Amino acid sequence: DAGVIQSPRHEVTEMGQEVTLRCKPISGHDYLFWYRQTMMRGLELLIYFNNNVPIDDSGMPEDRFSAKMPNASFSNLKIQPSEPRDSAVYFCASSGTGGLPVSYNEQFFGPGTRLTVL
Amino acid sequence: SQKIEQNSEALNIQEGKTATLTCNYTNYSPAYLQWYRQDPGRGPVFLLLIRENEKEKRKERLKVTFDTTLKQSLFHITASQPADSATYLCALDSGSARQLTFGSGTQLTVLP
Numbered sequence: 001d002a003g004v005i006q007s008p009r010h011e012v013t014e015m016g017q018e019v020t021l022r023c024k025p026i027s028g029h030d031y032l033f034w035y036r037q038t039m040m041r042g043l044e045l046l047i048y049f050n051n052n053v054p055i056d057d058s059g060m061p062e063d064r065f066s067a068k069m070p071n072a073s074f075s076n077l078k079i080q081p082s083e084p085r086d087s088a089v090y091f092c093a094s095s096g097t098g099g100l101p102v103s104y105n106e107q108f109f110g111p112g113t114r115l116t117v118l
Numbered sequence: 119s120q121k122i123e124q125n126s127e128a129l130n131i132q133e134g135k136t137a138t139l140t141c142n143y144t145n146y147s148p149a150y151l152q153w154y155r156q157d158p159g160r161g162p163v164f165l166l167l168i169r170e171n172e173k174e175k176r177k178e179r180l181k182v183t184f185d186t187t188l189k190q191s192l193f194h195i196t197a198s199q200p201a202d203s204a205t206y207l208c209a210l211d212s213g214s215a216r217q218l219t220f221g222s223g224t225q226l227t228v229l230p
Contacts, residue, residue, distance in 0.1 A: 004161075033217075042222040043162070043207065056217060091161050103150050103211030103218050109161025 004110035006092050012116045018080040021113045023092030024073055031102055034067055034077050035091040037112070043091070049075065050102070061086075082117045089114050120145045122221040124208060130227045131198055139193040139224045141208030148210035151184055151191050152218065156205045162220075165206075166193075198228045 005024040013019055025032045033048040047057040052069045060067070064083070069075040079086055093107040125140035141151070149170050154162035168175045168184045168191070175182045181194040195202050205223040212219040 035220075043220040045217055045219070048217060093161070101149070101211070103148075103152075104167070106152065106164035106167065107162075107218065109163070111159075112161055 004092055004094055004108050006090075006110035006113050008113060009111060010114045010116075012118065013082055014118050015083055016081045017117075018078065019082045019086075019115060019117075021077045021090050021092075021115070023075045023077075023110060025075070025092070025094030026096070026108055027073070029094035029096040029108070030072075031095045031097060031105075031107075032069060032075050033093040033095075033107060034075070035093065035109075036088045037091060038088045046077070048102075079115075082115075084117045087115055087117050120212060120219070122146075122208065122210065122219060124206075124221040124224045127222075128225045128227065130229060133198060133200060133228055133230050135198055137195040137198050137202070137226055137228070139206050139226065141191040141193070141221055143189050143210060146189070146210055146212050146219075147186075148212065150211050151182075152209045153180075153182055153191075153193050154207045154209060154220075156207060156223065162207055195226075200228045200230050203227045
């Protein structure tokens with residue numbers, strides 16, 4: 001398996017523009033997570049899905065952020081409109097729980113998307 | 119409020135020595151605690167998981183301890199090598215949905 005795939009790897013955009021980040025989880029994994037990492041705040045969970053259904057989106061900063069998982073092979077995270085304070089590295093991760101608690105299983109992270117909003 | 123603290127942002131040690139990294143938490147009662155390694159420009163990579171009823175876990179040169187009374191986990195790398203240089207993150211389960219919450223990480227540099 002190729003691991004978790006994220007695209008694009010780098011994104012530079014101007015304030016006010018819509019940004020779409022994409023993720024392909026590892027085949028067979030039933031959990032998908034979106035994280036954001038900054039120097040100031042570290043690695044923060046934004047939202048996670050179980051079997052394509054959003055379970056906890058309490059980490060989503062505000063209404064400008066949205067995430068969907070239309071099928072088991074794809075998820076996207078959208079920011080509209082983008083702001084400079086959204087600049088960060090966004091990671092997607094997936095895990096296969098086998099019925100065990102989600103926090104018991106290792107998460108497999110993608111390479112991340114480095115977003116810069118000018 | 120809930121908090122996870124990892125010791126000093128950066129830790130430098132000499133090759134061959136044992137590196138000890140600390141993860142302290144407050145206002146959590148995690149059932150599991152995980153450690154990850156992150157290299158620059160890459161996503162975190164899972165290293166070890168330890169359960170609340172386990173005192174110690176080992177994997178090759180790595181050892182993790184978990185003291186639920188002290189609310190602390192220690193992560194040891196014995197016979198450290200320059201290739202061990204990276205940022206190490208602890209993560210514990212938290213919240214009603216028991217998802218993982220990550221600490222801010224400790225940047226370890228092993229000097230040759």
